[in-house]
Amino acid sequence: MSEVKEDQRQAAAASKGEARCPGAPSTQEIIAADKVAAPGWVRSESYRFLGDEDISKDRYIDAAYAQREIDTLWKKTWQFACREEHIPEVGDYHVYDLGPYSFIITRVAQDDIRAYYNACLHRGTKLRASGTEGNAEEFKCSFHGWTWNLDGSHKETLCSWDFPHVDFKKLTLPQAKVERLGGFVFINMDPQAPTLADYFGKEAKAHIDAWKLENRYVYLHVAKHLPCNWKLAIDAFLEAYHVIETHPQVAPSNGDANTQYDVYGEHVNRFISPLGVVSPHLYGKVSEQDVLNQFTLGDSSALGDTKFTLKDGGTARSVMAEMFRGMFEQATNTDLSKVSDSELLDCFSYTVFPNVFLFPGISLPMVYRFRPDPQDHRRCLYEVLFLRPVPKDGTRPMPAEPIHLEDHQSFKEAEGMDPGFGAILDQDTDNLILQQQGLEASAKSGLTLGNYQEIRVRHFENAVSKYVA
Amino acid sequence: MTESSSFQRVLPVADLPAGAKKPLSIDGRPLLLCNANGKLHAIANVCSHNEKPLERGRVGNGWIACPTHGARFDLVTGKAMCLPATQPIAVYDVRVVDDWIEVAVPV
Ligand code: FES
Ligand code: FES
Ligand SMILES: [Fe+2]
Numbered sequence: 001m002s003e004v005k006e007d008q009r010q011a012a013a014a015s016k017g018e019a020r021c022p023g024a025p026s027t028q029e030i031i032a033a034d035k036v037a038a039p040g041w042v043r044s045e046s047y048r049f050l051g052d053e054d055i056s057k058d059r060y061i062d063a064a065y066a067q068r069e070i071d072t073l074w075k076k077t078w079q080f081a082c083r084e085e086h087i088p089e090v091g092d093y094h095v096y097d098l099g100p101y102s103f104i105i106t107r108v109a110q111d112d113i114r115a116y117y118n119a120c121l122h123r124g125t126k127l128r129a130s131g132t133e134g135n136a137e138e139f140k141c142s143f144h145g146w147t148w149n150l151d152g153s154h155k156e157t158l159c160s161w162d163f164p165h166v167d168f169k170k171l172t173l174p175q176a177k178v179e180r181l182g183g184f185v186f187i188n189m190d191p192q193a194p195t196l197a198d199y200f201g202k203e204a205k206a207h208i209d210a211w212k213l214e215n216r217y218v219y220l221h222v223a224k225h226l227p228c229n230w231k232l233a234i235d236a237f238l239e240a241y242h243v244i245e246t247h248p249q250v251a252p253s254n255g256d257a258n259t260q261y262d263v264y265g266e267h268v269n270r271f272i273s274p275l276g277v278v279s280p281h282l283y284g285k286v287s288e289q290d291v292l293n294q295f296t297l298g299d300s301s302a303l304g305d306t307k308f309t310l311k312d313g314g315t316a317r318s319v320m321a322e323m324f325r326g327m328f329e330q331a332t333n334t335d336l337s338k339v340s341d342s343e344l345l346d347c348f349s350y351t352v353f354p355n356v357f358l359f360p361g362i363s364l365p366m367v368y369r370f371r372p373d374p375q376d377h378r379r380c381l382y383e384v385l386f387l388r389p390v391p392k393d394g395t396r397p398m399p400a401e402p403i404h405l406e407d408h409q410s411f412k413e414a415e416g417m418d419p420g421f422g423a424i425l426d427q428d429t430d431n432l433i434l435q436q437q438g439l440e441a442s443a444k445s446g447l448t449l450g451n452y453q454e455i456r457v458r459h460f461e462n463a464v465s466k467y468v469a
Numbered sequence: 470m471t472e473s474s475s476f477q478r479v480l481p482v483a484d485l486p487a488g489a490k491k492p493l494s495i496d497g498r499p500l501l502l503c504n505a506n507g508k509l510h511a512i513a514n515v516c517s518h519n520e521k522p523l524e525r526g527r528v529g530n531g532w533i534a535c536p537t538h539g540a541r542f543d544l545v546t547g548k549a550m551c552l553p554a555t556q557p558i559a560v561y562d563v564r565v566v567d568d569w570i571e572v573a574v575p576v
Contacts, residue, residue: 092527129551132541134534135527142518142538142553398506401530 017049017451020258024280027260027272027346034341035318036325041207042272042342046262050458054446057439059464060229066377070099073354073467076190077267078199080356080369081105081115083385084183085217085399091135091150095128096187099374103176104128104139105185108150115176115187122146122157139173148173181205182213200352201265207350211360216387218399222414223383225407228432230355230372230380231464236428236435237349237357237368238456240273244281246427251279252286252294253316254347261455266463267353269456275345275363276317291316321345328362334389336362351456353463378436384425476564476571485509485570492524495574500561502570503528503544510544511572513559517542517549523558 020026028045031038059065081096082105093106095118102118104127118126120141127139127148138155140147147156152173157163177188179196186196197205226233236242243256250256255274263269278291286294289310310319321341328344329336336344343361350358357368365387373379383402390396403414411429412422439447449458477495480502485491491502492514501514505528512533514522521537532550534541540554547560562573 089527128539129541129553132534132539132551133527133529134536134539134541135525136536136539137525140537398530401532 015049016052017047017455019452021280023283024255024258027255027258027274030255030258030274030277030317031272031340031342031346034321036321036338036340038340038342039210041210042340042346042348044262045260046203046264047452047455048263049451050263050455050462052449052451054444054448055458055461056446057442057444059461059468060232060436061378061440063377065468066229066372068468069372069464070374073464074098074101074189074372076188076193076467077354078179078186078188078193078196078352079354080352080367081185081187083218083399084113084180084185084214085396086133087113087185088396089135091137092133093128093136094133095130097130097371099372101189102126102130103187105178105187106136106150108152113178113180113185114152115178116152116173117176120146121154121171121173182208182211183216184213199267201268204264204268204350207270208358208360211358213358213360213387215390216365217390217396218385219388219397220386220414220416221383221400221402222405222411222417223381223402224405224409224411224429225373226380226382226429226432227378227407228380228436229377230370231461232432232435232439233370233380233382233429234351234355234357234460235457236432238269238271238351238460239450239453240271241450241453242431244279246431247424249294250424251282253277253291254279257281257453259453261452263455263459266466268350269459270348270350271456272342273347273349274317274342275347276315276320288314288316292319317341317345324363332389333391333393335392351460353460354467382429474562474573474575476562476566476573478566478569479572480570482565482568482570488528490524490528492522495572498574500572500574501533502563502572503533505544506530508544509563509565509570511561511563512542512544512547515558516540516554517556517558518554 082094086094087107090107090109093104096103096105103115104118105115108114118128120127122144125141125143127141138147138149145158149155154168154171177193179186181196240256240259243254244251253275255277257280259271259273261271278286292310321344324344325336345363346361347364348359348361355370359366367385369383371381405414411417411425412419479493485502485504487504489504493500499514501512501524503510514524516523516535518540523533523535525536526533531544532541533544538553541550542558543550547557549555549557564571
C-alpha cells in the first residue's frame with residue numbers, strides 16, 4: 001500500500017502528462033513480449049501534453065454552437081461519405097447527408113468518383129432522396145424533369161425556349177472535392193481544403209495505408225440515433241478510462257488503465273487498448289484462466305462456440321493469439337500467418353476528425369461514424385460498420401444494408417451483432433443521455449480531463465475549437 | 470391476397486443466372502424477374518412513381534432502384550423505401566419446378 005502511495009506521489013510531481021498507471025506494464029511492453037512481432041505502426045508512441053484547462057460545456061448544450069459547426073467545421077473537413085463498394089459500377093450512386101447538406105456520390109467512370117451537391121439547378125429539388133442508393137444513366141429531377149449527364153453537364157431542359165437567360169453549357173452540377181483512401185470515399189466542401197494526405201499527416205497516413213482496408217468489405221452495418229450531442233457520443237469512445245465503471249465485464253481481459261494514447265497532427269489520434277491481459281484495477285483478483293474466459297469480442301461469430309483452456313506456463317494472451325489466428329483464418333478464408341498477435345487481439349481505435357473511428361484490428365474490425373441531427377443539437381446518428389477481409393477467392397460480397405434500430409432498442413437486437421459487443425454498446429450509450437442532461441443541469445461550467453487517458457478528448461475538442469472559431 | 474392466383478411457367482432457370490434481370494409480360498402484365506443474392510424475385514416492371522420501367526434499375530441487397538428518379542423498392546414486399554415514390558409496387562410469388570421459373574399471377 002505504501003508503495004502505491006509513493007508511486008502516486010512521484011506521478012504527481014512528474015511534469016504534466018508524463019505520469020502513467022503505476023505498477024503496470026506499458027502497452028508497448030505487453031506487445032514486445034508477443035510471439036509474432038507487431039509492425040512499426042503498432043510499436044511507436046506519439047503522446048503530447050495539450051493543456052489541462054476545462055473544456056467549456058457550451059459546445060454540447062448550445063444550439064447556436066451547433067449551427068456554427070454547420071457553418072464552419074462541417075464545410076471544411078474531410079468526411080467519410082461511403083465505401084467504394086457501395087458504388088461498384090459506373091453510374092452507381094450513394095446519397096450522403098450531413099446536417100442540411102446532401103451529396104450524390106457517383107461513380108462517373110471506372111476510376112472517377114464525384115460528389116454532386118444534391119439539388120436541382122432549376123428550383124432546388126433534391127435530385128435523389130436522402131439515404132438511398134441506385135444507378136443512373138442521367139440525373140433527372142422529379143419536378144420538371146431537368147436532366148444532367150452522369151459527368152454533371154447539363155443535358156436537357158423542358159421548354160428551353162423559356163430560358164433564354166440561362167447558359168445551359170455552364171449549368172453543370174456543383175461538386176465537392178473527393179478523395180479515396182483504403183476503400184473509403186472522402187468528400188470535402190471546401191475548395192481550398194488540403195489534400196487528404198496532408199489532412200492526415202505523413203505518419204497517420206502511413207498507418208492507414210498499412211492496413212489495406214480496401215481489401216475489406218462491409219459485413220454488418222447498424223445505425224441508431226443517440227440522445228446526445230454528436231461530440232459527447234464521440235468523446236465516450238475516445239478513452240478506456242471508463243471501462244472499469246461502465247464495462248466491468250470487460251476489465252478482466254482488458255489493460256484499461258495502461259492503454260496507450262497517441263496524437264498525430266490535428267486530425268488523427270488513437271489508442272491501443274491491449275486485450276488478453278488483466279486490468280491493473282484487478283491485479284491479484286483474477287487468474288490468467290479468468291482472463292481467457294472473459295475475453296469479449298466484437299466479431300466472435302467468426303469463432304463459433306469454442307472454449308479455450310490454458311496450458312501450463314502459457315499466458316492467456318499468447319493462447320488467445322494462437323487460437324484466434326487459426327480460427328479467423330478459417331472463418332474468413334484468409335491467410336493471417338504473418339499478422340502479429342497484437343493486431344489479432346488488441347483494440348486499435350483511430351479517429352479521423354471530425355467524425356470517423358477506424359478500428360483496424362482483427363478482433364474488432366470496425367468503423368464508427370457520428371453525424372449531428374440537423375433538427376436537434378441534443379441528438380446524433382451513430383453507425384457501426386463491421387469490415388471483414390474479402391475472401392481469398394476474391395469475390396467481394398455486396399455491402400450489408402444498414403439496420404436502423406429504434407431509440408428504445410438494444411444493439412443486441414441487430415441481426416448479426418455479437419451479443420457481448422451489443423451489450424457493451426448499450427452500456428456506452430446509456431450513459432450519454434445522463435451526461436447530456438447533467439451538463440445542462442450542472443453548476444460547473446466545463447469538463448475536466450485527465451492529462452494522459454483523456455488526451456484524445458482534448459485533441460478532438462481542440463480541433464473542434466479551431467474550426468468553429 | 471384477396472384475388473386468387475395461379476402459377477405460370479415463364480422461364481428456364483438457366484436463363485436467369487445470378488445477378489441477372491429479365492423483363493417479360495404475362496397476360497399483358499409487365500413483370501421483372503431478378504436473381505439477386507441467391508434469391509429469385511418477380512416484381513412489377515412499373516415504377517409506382519411515374520410508371521417508368523424498372524428493368525434498368527440497380528439491384529442491391531434486397532432492393533431495386535428506379536433509374537428514372539431513384540425511388541427504391543423492397544424486392545420482397547414491394548414497399549417504397551424512399552421518395553419520390555410512396556406507393557408500393559406489385560410483387561409476385563416465385564417458385565422453381567422442373568428447372569422452370571414459375572410466377573403466381575392473379576387470374
Ligand atoms: S426543380 Fe428540378 S426541374 Fe424544376
Ligand atoms: S418513375 Fe420511378 S422514381 Fe420516378
Ligand atoms: Fe465503452
